Amino acid sequence: MIDLTEQQIERYSRHILLQDVGVEGQEKIMNARVLVVGAGGLGAPVSLYLAAAGIGRIGLVDADVVDLSNLQRQVIHFTRDVGIPKVESAKEKIQAINPDVQVDTYREFLDSSNALDIISQYDFIVDGTDNFPVKFLINDACVMAGKPFSHGGILRFHGQTFTHLPGTACYRCMFKEPPPAGAVPTCSQAGVLGAIAGMLGTIQAAETLKYFTGVGELLTNRLLTFDAKTMQFNNIKVRPRASCELCGEHPTIDHLIDYEQAACDLKHH
């Protein structure tokens, strides 16, 4: 356990004041290791809030450099960062917010060759990625490694998220396999309202902190979806599917799969 310094007691006083968190909960947060996959629209708010909360170690996975078109929603990157690796830009902000946080950077794409290795070093994984092949990869790797994770997806004015713990419904219980590449909306059909990324990312950050502190009920066995146009939030009950190819009674998936990316994702990474 960590003995909080006077400065830390002050820094985290609004957590410590919370009966459900307290000094003990804050210490759990400070001992936590979280991997954030994608330092983009979702990864930005997730990383900022986890850093501010005092998560002990944050791993960032992203192969891209900051592009001007990212700044509309990826609030961890500033105008002066255009052209530099996202993981470096994000690391700098995290350490400026909270020098207590140890940051590991992985400037690479997560794929079947590195996923299990990287994931194994963390206690909780946050999916902040933009494409289905990696979403399935994260799901599969986490289920295989017995790691909890937060899934997040946004599109236009919509967001959805769920939290997985070993034994609860996984992404494949709800969606068996990635949609056919041709069905994925093209870039011009897609787009997203920047603030939606913030809405969803902060939910994912809250789930992460709930996980470590044991507060409340996680978004397990339910898919939270919202439509920001109407601000309707909907909890859809889901359950582990006995026929799930990954976590069901007779699993057939025993290795990680690199699905093909839709062309749009490649161009705009």
Add this chain to the structure above:
Amino acid sequence: MAKIYVNGEAQEVTLPLNISELIKNNNVQQPEMVSVQVNEEFAERDEWDNIQLAEGDTVDFLYFMGGGSAL
């Protein structure tokens, strides 16, 4: 007429009605981008034509949503 619940909202429908027909009636733009649950049980895509809905059934459409860093 029968009453079913689609993503939590009541809908009046005419029976017989299978899932494929319900998807069409609800103007789901890209059926390949949706997963379906009936009464909280996953409905296999190749069974959509065969699963007949009944009074009081709850149907959930789960949409694929990607996007975070690039989109």
